[in-house]
Amino acid sequence: MSHSHRAGSGPDHQIRIGTTARTALLSGLGLVLVATLVGIVVWWPPGDTIERSAEAGGPAAQFAAPGVTFPTGTITEVSERCPGTGLPDGSGCSTLTLKVAGEAGPIQVQVPPEVIDSGLGAGDEVELLRTPAPPEAGEGASASYSYFATERNGTLLWLVLFFVVVVLAIARWRGLFGLIGLGFGGAVVWWWMLPALLNGSPGVGVALTGAAAIMFVVLYTTHGFSLRTSTALAGTILGIVLTAGIGVLAIGNARLTGISDEGGAILATFGSLDFQALLGCALVIAGLGVLNDVTITQASAVWELRAVSPQASRAEIFASAMRIGRDHIASTIYTIVFAYAGTGVILLMLLRVYDRPLLELLNTEQLAEEVIRTLVTSIGLVLAVPVTTAIAALIAAPVVPDEMAVDPAI
Template identity: 40%
Template sequence: MAHSHAHAGPTGPSAPRTRAVLAAALVPALLATLIGLWALWPDASDVPDRVPVVAEGSRFVDVTVTGPADPATGSIPVELESGEASTMQSPGPTIPLEEGDRIIALDLSEVAQAVDPLVFMDFQRELPLGLLAGAYALVVLLVARWRGLAAMAGLALAFVVLLGFTLPALLAGEAALPVALVTASLVMFVTLYLAHGLSARTSAALLGTLAGLALTAGIGAWAAGAAQLTGATSEAAQYLPMSAPGADLRGIALCGLVLAGMGVLNDVTITQASAVWELREVAPDAPRSVLFARAMRIGRDHIASTVYTIAFAYVGAALPLLLAVWLIDQSPVAALSSGEIAEEVVRTLVGSIGLVLAIPITTAIAALAVPGPVRERAAGPAPDPVAPVLSAAP
């Protein structure tokens, strides 16, 4: 893969032979991805129809709470967007409402006679979510500038792939593991080159990412079978077979396992490839073996931090479930090996194994792909040119 720009300093572009080898490895992977996309693309007739959100005759309306609930009936006064006053059934003590809250309610006035024609469904969150997304985009643009914009564009294209191919294919009953691999490979090809440029550095990171994805998929397939994951532990998963009879819940769990590790895997492979190139910048005469050894020191630190990053990301997302499990009088081993928690444990462990193995693979590929030493030492053992730089670092 050719450089889109020349690196400043002594590094220079990678050798033409190196770029040819990277292309020879990545072009077949891209072709296999595109062929898989074509072969697994679901027929429209196989994708189940979408289920209506509301029953015929009812509709969603936006309302604003105008006062406290009536203590006798529990009715909550609200105001429709038209300014008309109405009442809504109280959602109960677990969802406290205050005056001024903006609510999405279900209007049943045309299908049922009730004291309160409106039923609470959810809060209106479009405005705060939109402001948060805008703040995120602004921060990314201010800090990362055009590269941040390219990364957000890659993220948008990744969701296009997910919504346009992955979800319909799984609902249509296509083989879940190939769908996961095609999705992850296509997303990585698009997002990495879009965000980081068409260069040997990016190609080395992409090769390491694809290797990590293959390892994650293989280990995950074994782990899902050995741990007898059913994929039917959540309420949403149990609902799927009624609307999508062709969906394979166990396969969907395996697909989720592969996709869950994709983002963190991409992070570490890009970091390792960049570390090798930056070390070459500060040590233009260093042998490739030295670059590999020094970059692996960075990789080990990354592994150490990522191990608990992944674990605590799950803890934060599943905190209510963990609290419910803690209240049950059983041993920790029994709790971790049951139902939904076992799926998350397998997902975390498999993703972490793939991530850890991808670091030395990517570092080795990057050390081979980075431009070679500027000159060989004329005689005598070559001193370690990187050690003074790294020893001066805190």
């Protein structure tokens, strides 16, 4: 059943909307929104999550221990690189001499040889980890310093500013709303998702809740409140659910541990974290961007096709939009594969020098994790295309004689 009238101009105002399909779509999104808000409240992390994690001990505790600070030191001298590829051997090579505020004399810290190779010189700044002397060391004991990171704020700042300028200059208001959505998404990940995961909340549940919250804000902020955007949102959420389900099944079936590098080993000291669930969470977050891309494209394609072919059947519109979707799928899969390959070049080089058959190397935790991550997000992406296209084709109904189109704004 449908009702319609013509209002305004442009495709969004020339589409006849199926009333039943619209009601089902908006009701479903309303239920998802309620479930998302409930998940955020239920899994809201307590304020002392990081402190309690540090109390668990292990290597990670030093970063959050009382009294630990991260002062900045200015390099006054750089020693020669230590021979070999290992860590400094205590002979004085691969050492930075630094001036640190509050210290009467120079401070020397040893660094990995590759830090020396990066081109550090006098006048550059590095971030240090300052650990106060333990109480049993006595009153005159001095704090110890170690290298933490090279100061890169200047480079990051001009890159961020350049990025913002380019986006605003070319995309204008759309770009501004996109940046706002990006900022919101980053805030949800940093201030809600990560503390909730550290608090021991279920990884996939947190991922689905956070992803839904991000998509509700990002899509409506960037593309406006309309049934076209709502269709893309529904397709994105269904794609996220499919990705999560396939990911959980694949991770369990492959017996992945979720700990494939030093960072995971450090986090393992924080307590009873479910690393398989955390890997499932990572799969969902990794697929968000490309899912959003293909779903909004498919919804827009259906709207444009319906605007130029108002009397075409839903099946015809679906078939035409899927031809667009297939091209998009092909190009986006390349994007996913090469994006993961680019981030894992060092790992791939290391595995390559093992001089073992590729099929045998696929059994290693590191490579298997990346392959499964790529395949799962790609499968979720591919399935989201027909799902979104079908929803859009149901919403954008064909015109019947003597009927006009309804304004789809919601």
